[in-house]
Amino acid sequence: MNDTTETLSVDTADMPPDPTLTAAPTAMKNARETPEEAGPGVIETKNMDVFYGDFKAVADVSMNFAFNEISALIGPSGCGKSTVLRSLNRMNDLIPTARTDGEVLYHGANIYAPGVDPVEIRRRIGMVFQKPNPFPKSIFDNIAWGAKINGFKGSKADMKDLVEGALRQAALWDEVKDKLNESGLSLSGGQQQRLCIARAVATQPDVILMDEPCSALDPIATLRIEELMLELKENYSIIIVTHNMQQAARVSDRTAFFNVELDTKGQRTGYLVEFSPTDQLFTSPKEKATEDYITGRFG
Amino acid sequence: MTTTAPEKQTRDYFPTEDEYQKLLGRRTRFGHTVRLTLLLMLTIAVVGLGILLYTIIDDSFGLVAVINENEPEDILAAYGYDPATTTLNDLNKEQLVEVLAGSVSSGVGRRLERDQRFFEDRLVFETQEKWDEVCASDDPPAGCDGGVRSKGNVVDLVQERVIRPDIVAASGLTGSILNPDRFKEKVQQDFVDNPDNYEPFTYEDVRYTWRAWFSWKFITSPASDRPEIAGVRTAVLGSIWLVIITVLFAVPVGVGAAIYLEEFARPNRINDLIQTNINNLAGVPSIIYGMLGLAVLVRILEPITSGSLFGEGAPNGRTILSAGLTLGLLTLPVVIISSQEAIRAVPNSLRQAGMGLGATKWQTVRSQVLPVAIPGILTGTILAVARAIGETAPLILVGAAGFITVSPSGPFSQFTALPIQIFQWTSLPQEEWRHLAAAASLVLLVLLLTLNAAAVLLRNRYSRRLT
Numbered sequence: 001m002n003d004t005t006e007t008l009s010v011d012t013a014d015m016p017p018d019p020t021l022t023a024a025p026t027a028m029k030n031a032r033e034t035p036e037e038a039g040p041g042v043i044e045t046k047n048m049d050v051f052y053g054d055f056k057a058v059a060d061v062s063m064n065f066a067f068n069e070i071s072a073l074i075g076p077s078g079c080g081k082s083t084v085l086r087s088l089n090r091m092n093d094l095i096p097t098a099r100t101d102g103e104v105l106y107h108g109a110n111i112y113a114p115g116v117d118p119v120e121i122r123r124r125i126g127m128v129f130q131k132p133n134p135f136p137k138s139i140f141d142n143i144a145w146g147a148k149i150n151g152f153k154g155s156k157a158d159m160k161d162l163v164e165g166a167l168r169q170a171a172l173w174d175e176v177k178d179k180l181n182e183s184g185l186s187l188s189g190g191q192q193q194r195l196c197i198a199r200a201v202a203t204q205p206d207v208i209l210m211d212e213p214c215s216a217l218d219p220i221a222t223l224r225i226e227e228l229m230l231e232l233k234e235n236y237s238i239i240i241v242t243h244n245m246q247q248a249a250r251v252s253d254r255t256a257f258f259n260v261e262l263d264t265k266g267q268r269t270g271y272l273v274e275f276s277p278t279d280q281l282f283t284s285p286k287e288k289a290t291e292d293y294i295t296g297r298f299g
Numbered sequence: 300m301t302t303t304a305p306e307k308q309t310r311d312y313f314p315t316e317d318e319y320q321k322l323l324g325r326r327t328r329f330g331h332t333v334r335l336t337l338l339l340m341l342t343i344a345v346v347g348l349g350i351l352l353y354t355i356i357d358d359s360f361g362l363v364a365v366i367n368e369n370e371p372e373d374i375l376a377a378y379g380y381d382p383a384t385t386t387l388n389d390l391n392k393e394q395l396v397e398v399l400a401g402s403v404s405s406g407v408g409r410r411l412e413r414d415q416r417f418f419e420d421r422l423v424f425e426t427q428e429k430w431d432e433v434c435a436s437d438d439p440p441a442g443c444d445g446g447v448r449s450k451g452n453v454v455d456l457v458q459e460r461v462i463r464p465d466i467v468a469a470s471g472l473t474g475s476i477l478n479p480d481r482f483k484e485k486v487q488q489d490f491v492d493n494p495d496n497y498e499p500f501t502y503e504d505v506r507y508t509w510r511a512w513f514s515w516k517f518i519t520s521p522a523s524d525r526p527e528i529a530g531v532r533t534a535v536l537g538s539i540w541l542v543i544i545t546v547l548f549a550v551p552v553g554v555g556a557a558i559y560l561e562e563f564a565r566p567n568r569i570n571d572l573i574q575t576n577i578n579n580l581a582g583v584p585s586i587i588y589g590m591l592g593l594a595v596l597v598r599i600l601e602p603i604t605s606g607s608l609f610g611e612g613a614p615n616g617r618t619i620l621s622a623g624l625t626l627g628l629l630t631l632p633v634v635i636i637s638s639q640e641a642i643r644a645v646p647n648s649l650r651q652a653g654m655g656l657g658a659t660k661w662q663t664v665r666s667q668v669l670p671v672a673i674p675g676i677l678t679g680t681i682l683a684v685a686r687a688i689g690e691t692a693p694l695i696l697v698g699a700a701g702f703i704t705v706s707p708s709g710p711f712s713q714f715t716a717l718p719i720q721i722f723q724w725t726s727l728p729q730e731e732w733r734h735l736a737a738a739a740s741l742v743l744l745v746l747l748l749t750l751n752a753a754a755v756l757l758r759n760r761y762s763r764r765l766t
């Protein structure tokens with residue numbers, strides 16, 4: 001276990017330099033040393049709207065995700081949680097119709113500003129998708145590829161360590177250590193999801209976005225992933241989407257509740273209801289809608 | 300009230316048990332009928348293709364009626380061998396060369412010797428002085444490079460040059476097996492009806508032998524105006540050259556264009572227009588591509604296609620390069636479209652996964668999308684190239700040579716191709732050419748099968764690596 005934390009605690013300074021966000025690493029370090037709730041977070045959205053074509057999927061989202069915290073996004077299906085998550089690392093750019101208005105600040109810089117390379121944003125803000133999507137390559141290559149394309153400088157042995165460390169963290173090592181050369185697609189759904197988590201962790205991003213990472217996992221693997229999140233929190237900031245409110249309550253420091261409402265044109269637009277410290281949101285929510293949702297009286 | 304409601308609904312909307320059983324029977328029977336109909340369609344397809352293959356094979360082998368200008372027995376007797384106990388094959392090489400030298404003119408003999416020597420240690424037709432002179436010249440003949448004719452080769456020469464068989468009639472495979480007598484009667488009848496055609500020979504001179512028109516010798520012999528010795532070497536080599544140029548041009552350009560259109564092009568008006576045009580080009584008849592090839596490649600780009608720009612000496616632009624590029628252009632739209640389809644079939648989640656790790660678009664396409672798309676790209680490409688091999692019309696337009704015996708030596712050579720050869724042979728009146736055309740078709744089919752097999756192997760290797 002010690003080995004793995006060592007491999008993973010390679011400082012971001014080892015990674016290729018950061019042309020657009022030059023102030024980021026230092027700002028990040030300072031912030032990590034003194035995590036402060038009130039100050040600017042690692043990611044901050046300001047009046048963010050996301051559209052798919054003419055359809056406004058989420059409206060006016062302003063949130064501040066703190067450093068080294070786990071933030072959970074909850075809410076009914078279709079309220080735009082995945083949409084919000086994808087906007088945070090410009091994955092929505094891959095959907096031709098998608099458009100994001102407003103600002104998303106990462107270490108204080110707007111990631112939608114002209115001249116910002118989304119490739120770099122996604123390298124800093126990693127993502128685990130709602131549906132497992134391993135590459136049709138070997139388990140080993142699934143993890144090694146992300147490191148390689150980002151300029152991994154280590155030896156072959158270092159790469160092996162990196163892969164093993166990532167797989168251990170994702171609680172998959174014991175299941176796959178004898179078949180690292182088999183296709184990632186030969187794994188079960190839950191194993192595939194953990195492989196995707198390992199893959200994201202292995203590139204050592206700054207923030208990790210996870211879209212329902214445990215929806216296909218059994219309780220033991222879920223627990224292991226939750227432990228992983230708590231472990232990663234030391235060095236990373238994590239934002240997860242979950243439908244499991246116990247999970248949100250167990251792992252997250254803050255929870256955002258999203259809801260969806262019919263607007264005047266009859267569109268179902270999602271919006272942020274409240275974003276509070278988790279214990280507060282689950283014990284004394286500010287909004288009636290939140291209370292209804294968490295007590296199961298929703299809809 | 301509340302408990303009867305669902306029951307009532309069942310009665311209203313779904314059939315009763317009896318009705319259901321009847322319906323089920325009908326549905327099952329209908330399914331069977333559909334299955335039989337589909338089977339029938341498959342049978343029609345198989346029978347159709349089977350008949351095609353049968354016709355080709357039937358004409359490629361069979362009995363032939365031959366008149367030898369000199370009977371082997373007479374030759375053997377003339378040289379003092381006993382025809383009752385020896386055949387040509389029993390003679391050794393020295394004896395065979397003696398027979399050959401006794402029949403061919405010294406000019407022909409010298410030419411044969413310059414093509415390839417008969418013996419390591421001595422010359423038969425040439426004098427040593429002349430040989431040295433010829434071999435020291437700027438353009439020495441092939442025979443100077445060493446290598447000697449084998450005994451089999453000399454037997455063939457004796458066959459061709461001394462016995463000089465003339466095929467007067469040929470029969471298909473089925474007829475030869477089932478009813479050889481009918482064939483013989485027909486030949487005999489023709490001797491009775493048109494004796495002038497066979498002067499000075501009579502039916503007594505006719506020999507019947509089996510002949511495989513499709514043989515290794517057929518594939519390796521150059522074209523000839525005598526069906527007995529004509530082969531398809533020139534055409535096969537021409538076709539292979541054409542395939543190579545077509546593939547070298549159409550595959551990189553086509554796949555590249557497909558990748559751009561699928562992965563990088565934004566959906567704007569210009570790209571839509573390009574896409575529509577590509578789709579339409581795929582349906583343009585091949586002769587139009589031939590006209591394009593003639594106008595642009597053969598005429599306008601003549602300095603390039605004739606090779607004169609590079610110091611090569613083709614007299615005009617009617618070269619392998621022009622034809623290969625024409626076929627390349629012809630296959631291009633199909634390669635683009637099928638590659639696009641293969642690329643489009645790659646799930647988007649893979650692109651997201653790649654880009655989500657901080658890969659650039661190209662890194663993602665190169666390492667994640669293309670490996671998955673390659674089997675599909677190969678399938679489409681091979682079908683397109685296979686079509687191109689069989690194309691005749693555009694080759695005629697860009698000037699495939701009607702009759703050449705010189706094997707193509709590079710992209711700037713004149714050429715002919717298998718479909719052209721087949722086309723020409725089928726347009727000749729004598730029956731023998733039809734059999735040669737069938738055999739050439741068989742060669743074309745074998746060439747296609749080889750190509751397909753190679754593509755399937757390649758594809759399987761890729762697919763296996765993925766799963």
Ligand SMILES: Nc1ncnc2c1ncn2[C@@H]1O[C@H](COP(=O)(O)OP(=O)(O)OP(=O)(O)O)[C@@H](O)[C@H]1O
Pocket residue numbers: 052057076077078079080081082083084095097130268
């Ligand atoms: N690619 C897309 N194109 C168009 N509309 C989309 C697209 N993806 C999502 N939407 C729409 O945006 C809205 C929000 O979808 P989203 O996937 O963000 O919901 P979600 O909160 O993640 O739901 P779930 O909990 O079921 O995953 C939905 O109405 C959905 O139909």
Ligand SMILES: [Mg+2]
Pocket residue numbers: 081082083130211
């Ligand atoms: Mg979702």
